[in-house]
Amino acid sequence: MEREFAGRKLQLVPGDITKETTDAIVNAANSSLLGGGGVDGAIHRAGGAAILEECKAIRARQGECPTGKAVITGGGRLAARFVIHTVGPVWKGGNRGEEALLASCYRSSLRLAAENGVASVSFPSVSTGVYGYPVKEAARVAIGAVAEFLENEERAPELVRFVLFDGITLQAYRDALQER
Ligand code: ADP
Numbered sequence: 001m002e003r004e005f006a007g008r009k010l011q012l013v014p015g016d017i018t019k020e021t022t023d024a025i026v027n028a029a030n031s032s033l034l035g036g037g038g039v040d041g042a043i044h045r046a047g048g049a050a051i052l053e054e055c056k057a058i059r060a061r062q063g064e065c066p067t068g069k070a071v072i073t074g075g076g077r078l079a080a081r082f083v084i085h086t087v088g089p090v091w092k093g094g095n096r097g098e099e100a101l102l103a104s105c106y107r108s109s110l111r112l113a114a115e116n117g118v119a120s121v122s123f124p125s126v127s128t129g130v131y132g133y134p135v136k137e138a139a140r141v142a143i144g145a146v147a148e149f150l151e152n153e154e155r156a157p158e159l160v161r162f163v164l165f166d167g168i169t170l171q172a173y174r175d176a177l178q179e180r
Contacts, residue, residue, distance in 0.1 A: 001174055005150035009159045010143070012173050017163040018046035021079045022120035024072075025163075026109050028127065029055075029085035031064040033071065038129045039165070043083060047076035051083055068104035072112045082116060084109045088127030091134065099141055102127055106145035113157050120159035125169050135169050139176035147180060 001012045017025050017039060027043045030036050033055040035044045044052055054073035058065075065071050070086035086109045089101035105126050113121045125142065127133035142162070150156045164170040 001177060003147075003177060003180075005147045006152075006156075008150040008156055010146055010150060010177070011159065011161040012170060012177060013161060013163055014165075014167070014170050015163050016042070016165065017122055017124050018042050018078065020122040020161070020163055022122045022159065022161055023080060023118045023157075024082035024084055024113055024116075024121040025075070025078065025080045026070075026121065026123045026126070027083050027085045028124050028129070028131075029065065029087055031067065031087045033059050033065050033085060036130075039124045043078070047078045047083065050074065050076040055085065068101040068108065070105065070108040070112050072116060080122075082113075082118060084112050084121070086126060088131050088133065091127065091132040094137075098127075098133065099137075102133065102138060102141045103145040106142055107149060110146070110149045110153070110156065110160070114153060114155040118157055120161070121157050122161045122163045125162070125164055125173070128169065135172045136175070139169075139172040140179070143173065143176040143180055 086105040089098045128135045
């Protein structure tokens, strides 16, 4: 499924984000930046040690990555040139600023992409795995934040792709994109 916002493409595809050939892929990291389970583990395994080394260097320079923010590294052995590591909120019931923090993840990641001249970027479904964010709500926030960025930012990437790992998640994002 695909839609255009201000002439830029927003695509939804099923698949494994570590195989993506967009200029950048986004990692659903944790604030330690030292790797973890889920998509984070998969990206570090596929990309090799160089990515972790860069994450450690960033950590030594600026400390942990706060929730809602993002940092950028090279792509190591991945096809993607860059990995943008963003830290999603842990779901705590919905009244702890989760929505604003999740939207901020997408905006921070897209801002870094724009600053680094990235023309195409792929996102996983941030926070909807171990972090427990209900997927229907997360999809609405994710699609809203990305569509708004594409519509309003001069230097936004030409292509933003959501690479969704399972059918329920893909359907939730389809519904959110259709409703928009
Ligand atoms: P979080 O801690 O932010 O919840 P997770 O990695 O636990 O992050 O899950 C986020 C989403 O990423 C989930 O929908 C999960 O199914 C998905 N996911 C896991 N591995 C991959 C992968 N290789 N490619 C794309 N998505 C993945």
